[in-house]
Amino acid sequence: MQINKPGNPRAKGQVEKANNIVETAFESGLRFTEVSDIDQLNELAERWMRYYNATQIHSRHGLTRYQAWNKIKAEQLILPPPAEYCRELAISTPKEAKVSPDLEIRFGGRYYSVKDIRGVLVGQKLLVAKNPWETDGARVATYDADGNEIWQAVPQIEFDEMGFRADAAVIGAEYKGRIDTVAQQHAKELDKLAMGADTLEEAAAKRKGKAVPFNGEIDPYKHQEDTLAARNTLYLPKQGTQMEYNRMEVAEQVLSKVEMAKLLKPRIEAAGGDWKQAVRMLQTAYPQGIEASRLDEAFDKLMNAGRLKIHRTGSL
Incomplete structure:
Protein backbone atom coordinates (compact mmCIF):
# COMPACT_ATOMS: atom_id res chain seq x y z
CA MET A 1 0.00 0.00 0.00
CA GLN A 2 1.31 3.43 -0.92
CA ILE A 3 1.01 6.01 1.82
CA ASN A 4 -0.38 9.30 0.52
CA LYS A 5 1.91 12.27 0.79
CA PRO A 6 0.81 15.38 2.69
CA GLY A 7 -0.57 18.16 0.51
CA ASN A 8 -2.03 15.77 -2.09
CA PRO A 9 -5.71 15.41 -1.11
CA ARG A 10 -6.77 14.23 -4.56
CA ALA A 11 -4.90 10.96 -4.00
CA LYS A 12 -7.60 9.89 -1.54
CA GLY A 13 -10.38 12.27 -2.52
CA GLN A 14 -12.92 9.52 -3.27
CA VAL A 15 -12.46 8.04 0.19
CA GLU A 16 -12.88 11.43 1.83
CA LYS A 17 -15.99 12.14 -0.27
CA ALA A 18 -17.56 8.79 0.66
CA ASN A 19 -16.91 9.44 4.33
CA ASN A 20 -18.49 12.88 4.01
CA ILE A 21 -21.65 11.41 2.41
CA VAL A 22 -22.02 8.87 5.23
CA GLU A 23 -21.48 11.49 7.91
CA THR A 24 -23.91 14.07 6.49
CA ALA A 25 -26.62 11.84 4.99
CA PHE A 26 -26.70 8.97 7.48
CA GLU A 27 -24.89 9.64 10.74
CA SER A 28 -26.52 13.05 11.12
CA GLY A 29 -29.89 11.33 11.64
CA LEU A 30 -28.64 9.07 14.42
CA ARG A 31 -28.95 11.91 16.94
CA PHE A 32 -32.72 11.82 16.52
CA THR A 33 -33.12 8.10 17.20
CA GLU A 34 -31.99 5.74 19.89
CA VAL A 35 -29.71 2.87 18.79
CA SER A 36 -29.61 0.03 21.29
CA ASP A 37 -27.02 -2.33 19.75
CA ILE A 38 -24.70 -2.87 16.79
CA ASP A 39 -27.20 -5.05 14.94
CA GLN A 40 -29.73 -2.22 14.89
CA LEU A 41 -27.02 0.17 13.66
CA ASN A 42 -26.09 -2.19 10.82
CA GLU A 43 -29.75 -2.57 9.84
CA LEU A 44 -30.20 1.20 9.66
CA ALA A 45 -26.95 1.58 7.67
CA GLU A 46 -27.99 -1.09 5.12
CA ARG A 47 -31.44 0.46 4.61
CA TRP A 48 -29.91 3.92 4.13
CA MET A 49 -27.35 2.52 1.65
CA ARG A 50 -30.08 0.94 -0.54
CA TYR A 51 -32.15 4.10 -0.41
CA TYR A 52 -29.23 6.40 -1.23
CA ASN A 53 -27.85 4.29 -4.11
CA ALA A 54 -31.33 3.87 -5.62
CA THR A 55 -32.49 7.51 -5.46
CA GLN A 56 -29.58 9.95 -5.43
CA ILE A 57 -28.33 11.10 -8.86
CA HIS A 58 -24.56 11.14 -9.36
CA SER A 59 -23.28 14.41 -10.78
CA ARG A 60 -20.72 12.79 -13.09
CA HIS A 61 -22.97 10.49 -15.16
CA GLY A 62 -26.47 11.64 -14.27
CA LEU A 63 -27.58 8.21 -13.05
CA THR A 64 -28.20 6.68 -9.68
CA ARG A 65 -25.43 4.47 -8.43
CA TYR A 66 -27.53 1.33 -8.87
CA GLN A 67 -28.34 2.33 -12.46
CA ALA A 68 -24.66 2.83 -13.23
CA TRP A 69 -23.80 -0.46 -11.51
CA ASN A 70 -26.28 -2.38 -13.68
CA LYS A 71 -24.51 -1.17 -16.83
CA ILE A 72 -21.43 -3.21 -15.92
CA LYS A 73 -21.29 -6.41 -18.01
CA ALA A 74 -20.47 -9.79 -16.56
CA GLU A 75 -17.15 -10.03 -18.41
CA GLN A 76 -16.19 -6.59 -17.07
CA LEU A 77 -16.83 -7.44 -13.43
CA ILE A 78 -13.83 -9.09 -11.78
CA LEU A 79 -14.86 -10.84 -8.58
CA PRO A 80 -12.33 -11.19 -5.75
CA PRO A 81 -11.10 -14.63 -4.61
CA PRO A 82 -12.72 -16.35 -1.60
CA ALA A 83 -12.01 -14.90 1.81
CA GLU A 84 -9.86 -17.87 2.87
CA TYR A 85 -7.61 -17.45 -0.14
CA CYS A 86 -7.27 -13.73 0.54
CA ARG A 87 -6.18 -14.54 4.07
CA GLU A 88 -3.57 -16.95 2.68
CA LEU A 89 -2.27 -14.20 0.42
CA ALA A 90 -1.84 -11.91 3.39
CA ILE A 91 0.52 -14.32 5.15
CA SER A 92 2.18 -16.06 2.18
CA THR A 93 5.61 -15.07 0.89
CA PRO A 94 7.21 -15.64 -2.53
CA LYS A 95 9.46 -18.68 -2.82
CA GLU A 96 12.17 -19.80 -5.21
CA ALA A 97 11.46 -22.65 -7.64
CA LYS A 98 13.96 -24.35 -9.95
CA VAL A 99 13.16 -24.68 -13.66
CA SER A 100 13.13 -28.31 -14.83
CA PRO A 101 14.36 -29.51 -18.26
CA ASP A 102 10.69 -29.48 -19.33
CA LEU A 103 10.50 -25.75 -18.48
CA GLU A 104 8.28 -26.42 -15.49
CA ILE A 105 8.37 -25.37 -11.84
CA ARG A 106 6.78 -26.86 -8.75
CA PHE A 107 5.05 -24.52 -6.34
CA GLY A 108 2.54 -25.26 -3.62
CA GLY A 109 2.35 -28.94 -4.58
CA ARG A 110 1.37 -28.10 -8.17
CA TYR A 111 3.26 -27.85 -11.45
CA TYR A 112 3.31 -24.75 -13.64
CA SER A 113 4.66 -24.15 -17.13
CA VAL A 114 7.17 -21.31 -17.53
CA LYS A 115 7.83 -21.81 -21.23
CA ASP A 116 6.34 -18.38 -21.98
CA ILE A 117 8.67 -16.58 -19.56
CA ARG A 118 11.09 -14.60 -21.69
CA GLY A 119 14.72 -15.65 -21.29
CA VAL A 120 14.00 -18.54 -18.91
CA LEU A 121 16.80 -21.11 -18.56
CA VAL A 122 16.86 -24.72 -17.41
CA GLY A 123 18.12 -24.87 -13.84
CA GLN A 124 17.31 -21.21 -13.21
CA LYS A 125 15.66 -20.29 -9.92
CA LEU A 126 12.53 -18.17 -10.26
CA LEU A 127 10.72 -16.19 -7.59
CA VAL A 128 7.15 -17.54 -7.45
CA ALA A 129 4.12 -16.28 -5.53
CA LYS A 130 0.41 -17.02 -5.38
CA ASN A 131 -1.81 -15.35 -7.95
CA PRO A 132 -4.40 -13.15 -6.19
CA TRP A 133 -6.80 -13.58 -9.13
CA GLU A 134 -6.70 -17.41 -9.27
CA THR A 135 -6.99 -19.67 -6.26
CA ASP A 136 -4.78 -22.34 -7.87
CA GLY A 137 -2.69 -19.93 -9.91
CA ALA A 138 0.86 -18.69 -9.55
CA ARG A 139 2.87 -15.70 -10.68
CA VAL A 140 6.56 -15.43 -11.53
CA ALA A 141 8.69 -12.35 -10.99
CA THR A 142 10.21 -11.07 -14.24
CA TYR A 143 12.01 -7.86 -15.08
CA ASP A 144 11.73 -5.44 -17.96
CA ALA A 145 14.56 -3.66 -19.79
CA ASP A 146 14.71 -0.99 -17.07
CA GLY A 147 14.95 -3.54 -14.26
CA ASN A 148 11.38 -3.03 -13.04
CA GLU A 149 9.79 -6.05 -11.41
CA ILE A 150 6.81 -7.48 -13.31
CA TRP A 151 4.74 -10.40 -12.07
CA GLN A 152 3.66 -12.70 -14.90
CA ALA A 153 0.96 -15.34 -14.46
CA VAL A 154 1.94 -18.90 -15.40
CA PRO A 155 -0.56 -21.65 -16.28
CA GLN A 156 -1.03 -24.67 -14.08
CA ILE A 157 -0.27 -28.06 -15.65
CA GLU A 158 -3.21 -30.44 -15.40
CA PHE A 159 -2.79 -34.21 -15.07
CA ASP A 160 -5.27 -36.99 -15.72
CA GLU A 161 -6.15 -39.77 -13.30
CA MET A 162 -3.23 -41.87 -14.55
CA GLY A 163 -0.68 -39.13 -13.91
CA PHE A 164 -0.20 -38.08 -17.54
CA ARG A 165 -0.32 -34.46 -18.63
CA ALA A 166 -3.72 -33.47 -19.95
CA ASP A 167 -2.10 -31.61 -22.86
CA ALA A 168 0.33 -34.43 -23.74
CA ALA A 169 0.58 -35.60 -27.33
CA VAL A 170 -1.53 -38.61 -28.30
CA ILE A 171 0.67 -41.50 -29.46
CA GLY A 172 0.14 -42.23 -33.12
CA ALA A 173 -1.96 -39.11 -33.67
CA GLU A 174 0.33 -36.14 -33.08
CA TYR A 175 3.78 -35.03 -32.04
CA LYS A 176 4.67 -32.17 -29.73
CA GLY A 177 8.29 -31.14 -29.57
CA ARG A 178 9.78 -29.41 -26.56
CA ILE A 179 10.00 -25.65 -26.92
CA ASP A 180 13.56 -24.36 -27.15
CA THR A 181 14.78 -21.97 -24.51
CA VAL A 182 16.41 -18.70 -25.52
CA ALA A 183 19.82 -20.26 -24.90
CA GLN A 184 18.97 -23.21 -27.14
CA GLN A 185 17.68 -20.89 -29.86
CA HIS A 186 20.92 -18.91 -29.72
CA ALA A 187 22.95 -22.13 -29.84
CA LYS A 188 21.20 -23.16 -33.05
CA GLU A 189 21.83 -19.76 -34.62
CA LEU A 190 25.50 -19.96 -33.65
CA ASP A 191 25.66 -23.45 -35.14
CA LYS A 192 24.42 -22.17 -38.50
CA LEU A 193 26.80 -19.21 -38.31
CA ALA A 194 29.83 -21.41 -37.56
CA MET A 195 29.09 -23.81 -40.41
CA GLY A 196 28.09 -21.09 -42.87
CA ALA A 197 24.65 -22.64 -43.38
CA ASP A 198 21.16 -21.25 -43.78
CA THR A 199 19.38 -24.17 -42.11
CA LEU A 200 20.11 -26.58 -39.29
CA GLU A 201 19.94 -29.49 -41.72
CA GLU A 202 22.62 -27.90 -43.90
CA ALA A 203 24.79 -27.23 -40.85
CA ALA A 204 24.44 -30.87 -39.73
CA ALA A 205 25.41 -32.11 -43.20
CA LYS A 206 28.54 -29.94 -43.25
CA ARG A 207 29.54 -31.08 -39.79
CA LYS A 208 29.09 -34.71 -40.82
CA GLY A 209 31.33 -34.03 -43.81
CA LYS A 210 34.09 -32.75 -41.46
CA ALA A 211 33.81 -29.20 -42.78
CA VAL A 212 36.05 -26.71 -40.94
CA PRO A 213 33.99 -24.20 -38.93
CA PHE A 214 34.02 -20.58 -40.09
CA ASN A 215 35.48 -21.78 -43.40
CA GLY A 216 38.91 -22.11 -41.76
CA GLU A 217 39.24 -18.36 -41.23
CA ILE A 218 39.86 -18.72 -37.49
CA ASP A 219 43.33 -19.75 -36.30
CA PRO A 220 42.88 -21.27 -32.83
CA TYR A 221 46.63 -20.96 -32.13
CA LYS A 222 47.09 -17.36 -33.27
CA HIS A 223 47.13 -16.05 -29.71
CA GLN A 224 50.01 -18.39 -28.85
CA GLU A 225 52.07 -17.18 -31.78
CA ASP A 226 51.36 -13.54 -30.94
CA THR A 227 52.26 -14.02 -27.27
CA LEU A 228 55.56 -15.75 -28.03
CA ALA A 229 56.46 -13.11 -30.61
CA ALA A 230 55.61 -10.24 -28.28
CA ARG A 231 57.67 -11.69 -25.43
CA ASN A 232 60.46 -12.89 -27.72
CA THR A 233 60.33 -16.24 -25.94
CA LEU A 234 62.82 -18.89 -27.13
CA TYR A 235 63.39 -22.43 -26.00
CA LEU A 236 66.75 -22.82 -24.23
CA PRO A 237 67.87 -26.40 -23.58
CA LYS A 238 69.31 -26.97 -20.08
CA GLN A 239 72.28 -29.17 -19.20
CA GLY A 240 71.34 -32.19 -17.15
CA THR A 241 72.47 -35.60 -15.94
CA GLN A 242 71.56 -38.59 -18.02
CA MET A 243 69.30 -40.95 -16.12
CA GLU A 244 70.58 -44.50 -15.89
CA TYR A 245 68.30 -46.88 -17.69
CA ASN A 246 68.18 -50.49 -18.80
CA ARG A 247 70.48 -51.49 -15.95
CA MET A 248 69.30 -54.18 -13.60
CA GLU A 249 71.28 -55.12 -10.49
CA VAL A 250 70.81 -58.77 -9.52
CA ALA A 251 71.81 -59.62 -5.97
CA GLU A 252 73.25 -63.14 -5.49
CA GLN A 253 71.52 -65.43 -3.04
Whole structure:
Protein backbone atom coordinates (compact mmCIF):
# COMPACT_ATOMS: atom_id res chain seq x y z
CA MET A 1 0.00 0.00 0.00
CA GLN A 2 1.31 3.43 -0.92
CA ILE A 3 1.01 6.01 1.82
CA ASN A 4 -0.38 9.30 0.52
CA LYS A 5 1.91 12.27 0.79
CA PRO A 6 0.81 15.38 2.69
CA GLY A 7 -0.57 18.16 0.51
CA ASN A 8 -2.03 15.77 -2.09
CA PRO A 9 -5.71 15.41 -1.11
CA ARG A 10 -6.77 14.23 -4.56
CA ALA A 11 -4.90 10.96 -4.00
CA LYS A 12 -7.60 9.89 -1.54
CA GLY A 13 -10.38 12.27 -2.52
CA GLN A 14 -12.92 9.52 -3.27
CA VAL A 15 -12.46 8.04 0.19
CA GLU A 16 -12.88 11.43 1.83
CA LYS A 17 -15.99 12.14 -0.27
CA ALA A 18 -17.56 8.79 0.66
CA ASN A 19 -16.91 9.44 4.33
CA ASN A 20 -18.49 12.88 4.01
CA ILE A 21 -21.65 11.41 2.41
CA VAL A 22 -22.02 8.87 5.23
CA GLU A 23 -21.48 11.49 7.91
CA THR A 24 -23.91 14.07 6.49
CA ALA A 25 -26.62 11.84 4.99
CA PHE A 26 -26.70 8.97 7.48
CA GLU A 27 -24.89 9.64 10.74
CA SER A 28 -26.52 13.05 11.12
CA GLY A 29 -29.89 11.33 11.64
CA LEU A 30 -28.64 9.07 14.42
CA ARG A 31 -28.95 11.91 16.94
CA PHE A 32 -32.72 11.82 16.52
CA THR A 33 -33.12 8.10 17.20
CA GLU A 34 -31.99 5.74 19.89
CA VAL A 35 -29.71 2.87 18.79
CA SER A 36 -29.61 0.03 21.29
CA ASP A 37 -27.02 -2.33 19.75
CA ILE A 38 -24.70 -2.87 16.79
CA ASP A 39 -27.20 -5.05 14.94
CA GLN A 40 -29.73 -2.22 14.89
CA LEU A 41 -27.02 0.17 13.66
CA ASN A 42 -26.09 -2.19 10.82
CA GLU A 43 -29.75 -2.57 9.84
CA LEU A 44 -30.20 1.20 9.66
CA ALA A 45 -26.95 1.58 7.67
CA GLU A 46 -27.99 -1.09 5.12
CA ARG A 47 -31.44 0.46 4.61
CA TRP A 48 -29.91 3.92 4.13
CA MET A 49 -27.35 2.52 1.65
CA ARG A 50 -30.08 0.94 -0.54
CA TYR A 51 -32.15 4.10 -0.41
CA TYR A 52 -29.23 6.40 -1.23
CA ASN A 53 -27.85 4.29 -4.11
CA ALA A 54 -31.33 3.87 -5.62
CA THR A 55 -32.49 7.51 -5.46
CA GLN A 56 -29.58 9.95 -5.43
CA ILE A 57 -28.33 11.10 -8.86
CA HIS A 58 -24.56 11.14 -9.36
CA SER A 59 -23.28 14.41 -10.78
CA ARG A 60 -20.72 12.79 -13.09
CA HIS A 61 -22.97 10.49 -15.16
CA GLY A 62 -26.47 11.64 -14.27
CA LEU A 63 -27.58 8.21 -13.05
CA THR A 64 -28.20 6.68 -9.68
CA ARG A 65 -25.43 4.47 -8.43
CA TYR A 66 -27.53 1.33 -8.87
CA GLN A 67 -28.34 2.33 -12.46
CA ALA A 68 -24.66 2.83 -13.23
CA TRP A 69 -23.80 -0.46 -11.51
CA ASN A 70 -26.28 -2.38 -13.68
CA LYS A 71 -24.51 -1.17 -16.83
CA ILE A 72 -21.43 -3.21 -15.92
CA LYS A 73 -21.29 -6.41 -18.01
CA ALA A 74 -20.47 -9.79 -16.56
CA GLU A 75 -17.15 -10.03 -18.41
CA GLN A 76 -16.19 -6.59 -17.07
CA LEU A 77 -16.83 -7.44 -13.43
CA ILE A 78 -13.83 -9.09 -11.78
CA LEU A 79 -14.86 -10.84 -8.58
CA PRO A 80 -12.33 -11.19 -5.75
CA PRO A 81 -11.10 -14.63 -4.61
CA PRO A 82 -12.72 -16.35 -1.60
CA ALA A 83 -12.01 -14.90 1.81
CA GLU A 84 -9.86 -17.87 2.87
CA TYR A 85 -7.61 -17.45 -0.14
CA CYS A 86 -7.27 -13.73 0.54
CA ARG A 87 -6.18 -14.54 4.07
CA GLU A 88 -3.57 -16.95 2.68
CA LEU A 89 -2.27 -14.20 0.42
CA ALA A 90 -1.84 -11.91 3.39
CA ILE A 91 0.52 -14.32 5.15
CA SER A 92 2.18 -16.06 2.18
CA THR A 93 5.61 -15.07 0.89
CA PRO A 94 7.21 -15.64 -2.53
CA LYS A 95 9.46 -18.68 -2.82
CA GLU A 96 12.17 -19.80 -5.21
CA ALA A 97 11.46 -22.65 -7.64
CA LYS A 98 13.96 -24.35 -9.95
CA VAL A 99 13.16 -24.68 -13.66
CA SER A 100 13.13 -28.31 -14.83
CA PRO A 101 14.36 -29.51 -18.26
CA ASP A 102 10.69 -29.48 -19.33
CA LEU A 103 10.50 -25.75 -18.48
CA GLU A 104 8.28 -26.42 -15.49
CA ILE A 105 8.37 -25.37 -11.84
CA ARG A 106 6.78 -26.86 -8.75
CA PHE A 107 5.05 -24.52 -6.34
CA GLY A 108 2.54 -25.26 -3.62
CA GLY A 109 2.35 -28.94 -4.58
CA ARG A 110 1.37 -28.10 -8.17
CA TYR A 111 3.26 -27.85 -11.45
CA TYR A 112 3.31 -24.75 -13.64
CA SER A 113 4.66 -24.15 -17.13
CA VAL A 114 7.17 -21.31 -17.53
CA LYS A 115 7.83 -21.81 -21.23
CA ASP A 116 6.34 -18.38 -21.98
CA ILE A 117 8.67 -16.58 -19.56
CA ARG A 118 11.09 -14.60 -21.69
CA GLY A 119 14.72 -15.65 -21.29
CA VAL A 120 14.00 -18.54 -18.91
CA LEU A 121 16.80 -21.11 -18.56
CA VAL A 122 16.86 -24.72 -17.41
CA GLY A 123 18.12 -24.87 -13.84
CA GLN A 124 17.31 -21.21 -13.21
CA LYS A 125 15.66 -20.29 -9.92
CA LEU A 126 12.53 -18.17 -10.26
CA LEU A 127 10.72 -16.19 -7.59
CA VAL A 128 7.15 -17.54 -7.45
CA ALA A 129 4.12 -16.28 -5.53
CA LYS A 130 0.41 -17.02 -5.38
CA ASN A 131 -1.81 -15.35 -7.95
CA PRO A 132 -4.40 -13.15 -6.19
CA TRP A 133 -6.80 -13.58 -9.13
CA GLU A 134 -6.70 -17.41 -9.27
CA THR A 135 -6.99 -19.67 -6.26
CA ASP A 136 -4.78 -22.34 -7.87
CA GLY A 137 -2.69 -19.93 -9.91
CA ALA A 138 0.86 -18.69 -9.55
CA ARG A 139 2.87 -15.70 -10.68
CA VAL A 140 6.56 -15.43 -11.53
CA ALA A 141 8.69 -12.35 -10.99
CA THR A 142 10.21 -11.07 -14.24
CA TYR A 143 12.01 -7.86 -15.08
CA ASP A 144 11.73 -5.44 -17.96
CA ALA A 145 14.56 -3.66 -19.79
CA ASP A 146 14.71 -0.99 -17.07
CA GLY A 147 14.95 -3.54 -14.26
CA ASN A 148 11.38 -3.03 -13.04
CA GLU A 149 9.79 -6.05 -11.41
CA ILE A 150 6.81 -7.48 -13.31
CA TRP A 151 4.74 -10.40 -12.07
CA GLN A 152 3.66 -12.70 -14.90
CA ALA A 153 0.96 -15.34 -14.46
CA VAL A 154 1.94 -18.90 -15.40
CA PRO A 155 -0.56 -21.65 -16.28
CA GLN A 156 -1.03 -24.67 -14.08
CA ILE A 157 -0.27 -28.06 -15.65
CA GLU A 158 -3.21 -30.44 -15.40
CA PHE A 159 -2.79 -34.21 -15.07
CA ASP A 160 -5.27 -36.99 -15.72
CA GLU A 161 -6.15 -39.77 -13.30
CA MET A 162 -3.23 -41.87 -14.55
CA GLY A 163 -0.68 -39.13 -13.91
CA PHE A 164 -0.20 -38.08 -17.54
CA ARG A 165 -0.32 -34.46 -18.63
CA ALA A 166 -3.72 -33.47 -19.95
CA ASP A 167 -2.10 -31.61 -22.86
CA ALA A 168 0.33 -34.43 -23.74
CA ALA A 169 0.58 -35.60 -27.33
CA VAL A 170 -1.53 -38.61 -28.30
CA ILE A 171 0.67 -41.50 -29.46
CA GLY A 172 0.14 -42.23 -33.12
CA ALA A 173 -1.96 -39.11 -33.67
CA GLU A 174 0.33 -36.14 -33.08
CA TYR A 175 3.78 -35.03 -32.04
CA LYS A 176 4.67 -32.17 -29.73
CA GLY A 177 8.29 -31.14 -29.57
CA ARG A 178 9.78 -29.41 -26.56
CA ILE A 179 10.00 -25.65 -26.92
CA ASP A 180 13.56 -24.36 -27.15
CA THR A 181 14.78 -21.97 -24.51
CA VAL A 182 16.41 -18.70 -25.52
CA ALA A 183 19.82 -20.26 -24.90
CA GLN A 184 18.97 -23.21 -27.14
CA GLN A 185 17.68 -20.89 -29.86
CA HIS A 186 20.92 -18.91 -29.72
CA ALA A 187 22.95 -22.13 -29.84
CA LYS A 188 21.20 -23.16 -33.05
CA GLU A 189 21.83 -19.76 -34.62
CA LEU A 190 25.50 -19.96 -33.65
CA ASP A 191 25.66 -23.45 -35.14
CA LYS A 192 24.42 -22.17 -38.50
CA LEU A 193 26.80 -19.21 -38.31
CA ALA A 194 29.83 -21.41 -37.56
CA MET A 195 29.09 -23.81 -40.41
CA GLY A 196 28.09 -21.09 -42.87
CA ALA A 197 24.65 -22.64 -43.38
CA ASP A 198 21.16 -21.25 -43.78
CA THR A 199 19.38 -24.17 -42.11
CA LEU A 200 20.11 -26.58 -39.29
CA GLU A 201 19.94 -29.49 -41.72
CA GLU A 202 22.62 -27.90 -43.90
CA ALA A 203 24.79 -27.23 -40.85
CA ALA A 204 24.44 -30.87 -39.73
CA ALA A 205 25.41 -32.11 -43.20
CA LYS A 206 28.54 -29.94 -43.25
CA ARG A 207 29.54 -31.08 -39.79
CA LYS A 208 29.09 -34.71 -40.82
CA GLY A 209 31.33 -34.03 -43.81
CA LYS A 210 34.09 -32.75 -41.46
CA ALA A 211 33.81 -29.20 -42.78
CA VAL A 212 36.05 -26.71 -40.94
CA PRO A 213 33.99 -24.20 -38.93
CA PHE A 214 34.02 -20.58 -40.09
CA ASN A 215 35.48 -21.78 -43.40
CA GLY A 216 38.91 -22.11 -41.76
CA GLU A 217 39.24 -18.36 -41.23
CA ILE A 218 39.86 -18.72 -37.49
CA ASP A 219 43.33 -19.75 -36.30
CA PRO A 220 42.88 -21.27 -32.83
CA TYR A 221 46.63 -20.96 -32.13
CA LYS A 222 47.09 -17.36 -33.27
CA HIS A 223 47.13 -16.05 -29.71
CA GLN A 224 50.01 -18.39 -28.85
CA GLU A 225 52.07 -17.18 -31.78
CA ASP A 226 51.36 -13.54 -30.94
CA THR A 227 52.26 -14.02 -27.27
CA LEU A 228 55.56 -15.75 -28.03
CA ALA A 229 56.46 -13.11 -30.61
CA ALA A 230 55.61 -10.24 -28.28
CA ARG A 231 57.67 -11.69 -25.43
CA ASN A 232 60.46 -12.89 -27.72
CA THR A 233 60.33 -16.24 -25.94
CA LEU A 234 62.82 -18.89 -27.13
CA TYR A 235 63.39 -22.43 -26.00
CA LEU A 236 66.75 -22.82 -24.23
CA PRO A 237 67.87 -26.40 -23.58
CA LYS A 238 69.31 -26.97 -20.08
CA GLN A 239 72.28 -29.17 -19.20
CA GLY A 240 71.34 -32.19 -17.15
CA THR A 241 72.47 -35.60 -15.94
CA GLN A 242 71.56 -38.59 -18.02
CA MET A 243 69.30 -40.95 -16.12
CA GLU A 244 70.58 -44.50 -15.89
CA TYR A 245 68.30 -46.88 -17.69
CA ASN A 246 68.18 -50.49 -18.80
CA ARG A 247 70.48 -51.49 -15.95
CA MET A 248 69.30 -54.18 -13.60
CA GLU A 249 71.28 -55.12 -10.49
CA VAL A 250 70.81 -58.77 -9.52
CA ALA A 251 71.81 -59.62 -5.97
CA GLU A 252 73.25 -63.14 -5.49
CA GLN A 253 71.52 -65.43 -3.04
CA VAL A 254 73.19 -65.64 0.36
CA LEU A 255 72.94 -69.00 2.11
CA SER A 256 72.34 -68.97 5.84
CA LYS A 257 74.25 -71.27 8.18
CA VAL A 258 71.30 -73.66 8.27
CA GLU A 259 71.11 -73.77 4.47
CA MET A 260 74.90 -74.30 4.26
CA ALA A 261 74.63 -77.18 6.69
CA LYS A 262 71.89 -78.86 4.67
CA LEU A 263 73.99 -78.70 1.52
CA LEU A 264 77.44 -79.51 2.99
CA LYS A 265 76.58 -82.26 5.50
CA PRO A 266 75.91 -84.97 2.88
CA ARG A 267 79.11 -84.09 1.01
CA ILE A 268 81.30 -84.03 4.13
CA GLU A 269 79.94 -87.27 5.50
CA ALA A 270 80.29 -88.88 2.07
CA ALA A 271 83.95 -87.80 2.11
CA GLY A 272 84.38 -89.48 5.53
CA GLY A 273 84.62 -86.27 7.54
CA ASP A 274 83.53 -85.44 11.06
CA TRP A 275 80.40 -83.39 10.69
CA LYS A 276 80.34 -82.05 14.27
CA GLN A 277 83.83 -80.66 13.87
CA ALA A 278 82.88 -79.21 10.48
CA VAL A 279 79.88 -77.42 11.98
CA ARG A 280 82.09 -75.61 14.51
CA MET A 281 84.39 -74.46 11.71
CA LEU A 282 81.45 -73.22 9.60
CA GLN A 283 80.07 -71.17 12.50
CA THR A 284 83.46 -69.58 13.05
CA ALA A 285 84.39 -68.94 9.42
CA TYR A 286 80.96 -67.93 8.08
CA PRO A 287 78.84 -66.45 10.89
CA GLN A 288 76.70 -64.43 8.38
CA GLY A 289 76.37 -67.21 5.83
CA ILE A 290 77.93 -67.34 2.37
CA GLU A 291 77.02 -66.69 -1.27
CA ALA A 292 75.73 -69.74 -3.09
CA SER A 293 78.56 -69.50 -5.65
CA ARG A 294 81.17 -69.87 -2.87
CA LEU A 295 79.72 -73.08 -1.46
CA ASP A 296 82.41 -75.21 -3.16
CA GLU A 297 85.04 -72.86 -1.78
CA ALA A 298 83.75 -73.50 1.74
CA PHE A 299 83.78 -77.25 1.14
CA ASP A 300 87.41 -77.19 -0.06
CA LYS A 301 88.39 -75.09 2.93
CA LEU A 302 86.91 -77.66 5.28
CA MET A 303 88.70 -80.45 3.44
CA ASN A 304 92.06 -78.71 3.76
CA ALA A 305 91.76 -76.99 7.16
CA GLY A 306 95.20 -77.91 8.59
CA ARG A 307 94.92 -80.02 11.69
CA LEU A 308 91.17 -80.17 11.11
CA LYS A 309 91.74 -81.71 7.69
CA ILE A 310 89.05 -84.17 6.91
CA HIS A 311 90.22 -87.56 5.58
CA ARG A 312 88.12 -89.99 3.65
CA THR A 313 88.97 -92.67 6.27
CA GLY A 314 87.05 -90.64 8.82
CA SER A 315 90.16 -89.94 11.07
CA LEU A 316 91.66 -86.48 11.69
